[in-house]
Amino acid sequence: MPTRTARTAWNGTLQEGSGQVELSSSKVGTYDVSFPKRAAEDAGGATSPEELIAAAHSACYAMQLSAVIAEAGGTPQSLEVSVEVGLGPDGPGFKLTGIKITVRGKVAGLDAAGFAKACQAAKETCPVSKALTGVAITLDAALA
Numbered sequence: 001m002p003t004r005t006a007r008t009a010w011n012g013t014l015q016e017g018s019g020q021v022e023l024s025s026s027k028v029g030t031y032d033v034s035f036p037k038r039a040a041e042d043a044g045g046a047t048s049p050e051e052l053i054a055a056a057h058s059a060c061y062a063m064q065l066s067a068v069i070a071e072a073g074g075t076p077q078s079l080e081v082s083v084e085v086g087l088g089p090d091g092p093g094f095k096l097t098g099i100k101i102t103v104r105g106k107v108a109g110l111d112a113a114g115f116a117k118a119c120q121a122a123k124e125t126c127p128v129s130k131a132l133t134g135v136a137i138t139l140d141a142a143l144a
Contacts, residue, residue, distance in 0.1 A: 008033065021047065038087070050085040050096065057128045058083040061101055065122035072118050074110035079103060080144070099137045104144040115143050 004026075010019035010033075018034040037046040062081040069076045086097035101123060107115055119141035123129055129137060 018046075021052070048087075050087050053096075053128075053132070054083040054085045054099075057085070057099065057101070057126070057132070060128040061103070061122055061126045064126040065103065065105075065119060068118045068122045068125070069105075069107055069110060069115075072110060072114060074114065074118070075108040077106040077108060078144070079105045096132075096135045099132060099135050100140065101137065102140045104142055106144050112143055116141055 002025075005024040006021060007024050008019050008021045011017055014035045018032065020030050021033050022030040032046040033048060034046050037044045038048040038050070043051070058081045061083070062079050065079055065081070066076045081101065081103045083102075084100040086099075087094055088097035089095075103119055105115060105119075107118075110118065119139060123137060123139050
């Protein structure tokens, strides 16, 4: 299996500095990062580790859920997955405060209970969910 890479170039202090994170493997982009924008409600055109984690988790979860639905005898027609990752204080530093997965799906061959069971199984078996076991992950799943 492949290994993927990203890199960040940072200049300056935490509060006054800034950087650029590059998605090196795919070469799809380089994005600005700064701590003041990371900690602000308005990201101001910059990304953050939390947004990148949310993106990775939503993509991984959608893939895993499509596999789990198929294993359960259903056919995923469409899945809409969004992930929220919170950041908060932790003593003198910071920590991820929680992750919320919201999924709405159109699925043939599964009823609401079957879909809910598949969503929970995907949450437990998604590789990114497994990597983030130190953070509380909640799930809001329903058929669309």
